[in-house]
Amino acid sequence: GxxxxxxxxxxxxxxxxxxxxxxxxxxxxxxxxxxxxxxxxxxxxxxxxxxxxxxxxxxxxxxxxxxxxxxxxxxxxxxxxxxxxxxxxxxxxxxxxxxxxxxxxxxxxxxxxxxxxxxxxxxxxxxxxxxNVARIHLPPLRERPEDIPLLVKTFLERFGRGLEHQPQEVSPEVMEVLVNYSWPGNVRELQNVIKRALTWARQPVVQLEDLPEEIVAQAGNAPRAGGDGFFALRERQVAAFEQEYLKAVLERWAGDVTAAAAQARLPRGTLYRLLKKYQLNPADFRRG
Incomplete structure (x- = not known):
């Protein structure tokens, strides 16, 4: 692979x-x-x-x-x-x-x-x-992220032929996700991700929403050499918004998770997962 x-x-x-x-x-x-x-x-x-x-x-x-x-x-x-x-x-x-x-x-x-x-x-x-005349050692894809942009370009050209709306490139945000992802399935996994993105894309440029959610999520958790890239900054701002929003809605409903979930239009299970993620206890917001 x-x-x-x-x-x-x-x-x-x-x-x-x-x-x-x-x-x-x-x-x-x-x-x-x-x-x-x-x-x-x-x-x-x-x-x-x-x-x-x-x-x-x-x-x-x-x-x-x-x-x-x-x-x-x-x-x-x-x-x-x-x-x-x-x-x-x-x-x-x-x-x-x-x-x-x-x-x-x-x-x-x-x-x-x-x-x-x-x-x-x-x-x-x-x-x-x-x-054994000339040997090429090919390490896993996670060890050669510099190859990913070229592979992405190759797969876009190969699998985009014949599509009515053929994306010619990926957005900078998508490329950052692809470079930061660990690729346990190596090149074969990258190839399948590009195929799927081409299937879902409705614009000339592949966007984040065209990628599988698990790829975006795991790339967001991957360690990076620098934390000032678009994806890293976006992730921090989204986390800050989620945390402040959850605090506000719990404060309004005095820790009532059912009412908070209804206002946020989230399933209770999803709300509980977010509360656990940000270590927020509904009991801390109950009055009296």
Missing amino acids: TGKELVAHTIHEHSRRKGGPFVPVNCGAIPEELLESEFFGHERGAFTGAQTRSVGLLEYASRGTFFLDELNQLPLRLQGKLLRVVQERKIRRVGGTEEIGIDVRIIAASSMSLEEAVRRGQFRADLYHRL
Whole structure:
């Protein structure tokens, strides 16, 4: 969820192979018994149900980029076959005898340490060293908030296509919330938040009310380096207003929570939560 495929696709789009296909594969999402046929293709009659010849993903990705996600989940048997592809730049379809040359860039990603997998005998050392040419470490999104504005711009462009009222940007307040939020779901969560905001937005600029309430609330509770940003100042002023309003309404009704809730047009449960938040005791406002 840290955005591995997005980074791989960006590399592809900014390379000389951008005119070729970008083929992503999650090694953990395909049943083991189908992986070889998916990767290398098969000839007619290679196995039961193989009625026609099928081109594999590696062959399809020729002159482009083949992205292997969750490489650590690739079975050992197929690791050997992939090593041969990396070394020889050739494949052989399942059930076939012809060697087919391919021209493909392979980008691989893993959510666990491949060095540790090699030490445990779960990943081939020779394949690891062949693939480990240039490494990119991708930390969780909360550790790289400087990436968020660029990701937001990318998602607005990608998911806004085809919408009748396509927002082109987010307001400064929205961006401050997005940067301050901790993103436990990483880039995938940010992507879904932007999709939802685009669905709700009715203006050219995404506003705070277009974001999920829990995102705004949790971002407001997040520690910040500086407390003079719009969102921080807004939060303090709203808190001050709520506290003074609650005191005034309790004073007017002498601590009668039912009457206070009716005047404020709030459910009693909501009023009690606010009183607890600001440590206000209705008994302190009762007369006599």
